Amino acid sequence: MLAARMYGYKQPLVLEEIKTPEIAPDQVLVRVGGAGMCRSDVQLIDGYFAEAIKPKFPITPGHEIAGLIDAIGDSVPETAHLAVGDQVVVAAGWGDGTCRQCRVGNEQICEHGSWPGFGPPGGYAEFVPVPYRQLIRVEKQLKWEELAPLTDAGVTPYRGIKKLRAAGVIGPDRVMAVFGASGLGSYAVQYAKLLSSGATVVVFARNEEKLAIAKERGADYSINTRGRSLGDLRDELVRLTGKAKLDAAIDCVGAVETIQTGFGLLATAGVFVSVGLVGNRIDIPLFPFTAGEFTYHGSFWANYADLQEVLALAQKGKIQHSIKRIRFEDINENLELLRSGDIIGRAVIVFDLPAGASAHKDAKDMVSV
């Protein structure tokens, strides 16, 4: 099969023919239909995660995976309701299954976890082996390019916004901000509207084209932050919303500056959640943080149940996508565009594969989305 593999840091991926992987008894072989391209793939290539995951080369990156079941391991139970030909997505974040976090369903933050594309082979290949427990069957067929990104870009902000909702800071007469309008941000504005029960949603970013898409996706207002001071941004916020402060914010960028801007605009008892990882540190003044009783949540990727919820929304047609379809052979030039921030929406490698039909005779009995 064809795979795009990484042999070292700061080098282009090598597109090469390799042996199609064998599956373990508890694994399923997925023929990849779509593989989303994430900025964290560029970070992986640049060595951002070198300390955290100490990978063994070569690595096949690609952690946003949707495909068709091609083969099923001998010990996969019937109760998993998986069949050859099913359209599936891969929930990333494969925990040990035994620790406290795994037991409550948060395998993506398991201390002994792994993630496809960051060690175990990922979706930048024609086939990928996946533990059967990490697959979610898609009942109502979706396009590959609309399915693959849901497993990270389309679910990570969802989990973050659920934390804001649980904190009780979104609702009518509240102002909620989304920082960033790229892959994650263009999904975040939609969840902000879906989950915020009438809050005013304001998107902050530096690119006019991306801001315009975020407004089409449902943001009430957009503010271009390029070259503007905190005071300028506050004035603009007042002009647009009548309020000078944000009750809640999700940061899909994660630069030192977006975190500073977010906290600089946060209202007393406001809540900020970080999902973006562009930078590598947090630098905010302590006194306003403590005296304002701010809350700061980290939110990492999403768990299996979060992804099931997002897939349910997608299958009801409630999620809009901004997609750039990529041919596999163009992967390296698109990684460069991703590095420079020049991709609008989500880039997805789409393989030549029909969406597929389930081999199940009686799908009604199945528990899935």
Ligand SMILES: [Zn+2]
């Ligand atoms: Zn665990």
